[in-house]
Amino acid sequence: xxxxxxxxxxxxxxxxxxxxxxxxxxxxxxxxxxxxxxxxxxxxxxxxxxxxxxxxxxxxxxxxxxxxxxxxxxxxxxxxxxxxx
Numbered sequence: 001x002x003x004x005x006x007x008x009x010x011x012x013x014x015x016x017x018x019x020x021x022x023x024x025x026x027x028x029x030x031x032x033x034x035x036x037x038x039x040x041x042x043x044x045x046x047x048x049x050x051x052x053x054x055x056x057x058x059x060x061x062x063x064x065x066x067x068x069x070x071x072x073x074x075x076x077x078x079x080x081x082x083x084x085x
Contacts, residue, residue: 021071021080022054030077032057038077039070056080 044063052058057072067085
């Protein structure tokens with residue numbers, strides 16, 4: 001039992017934790033709709049949108065049938081990261 005528990009803990013420690021991008025929203029933000037439009041212009045279908053815990057714009061949607069999470073900088077509107085979900 002102890003060996004199994006220890007092996008499980010070691011395995012979990014070896015898996016890198018997913019860290020969402022972190023942003024520092026400034027005084028003048030890019031409108032949310034611009035990030036949504038950027039995603040839609042490339043053929044994406046927006047399912048939902050939120051501002052993540054790090055202050056970045058986060059879009060949940062589909063591109064060519066693939067579920068995606070796409071992160072945008074609220075200051076510049078630039079895409080920061082894209083993850084298949």
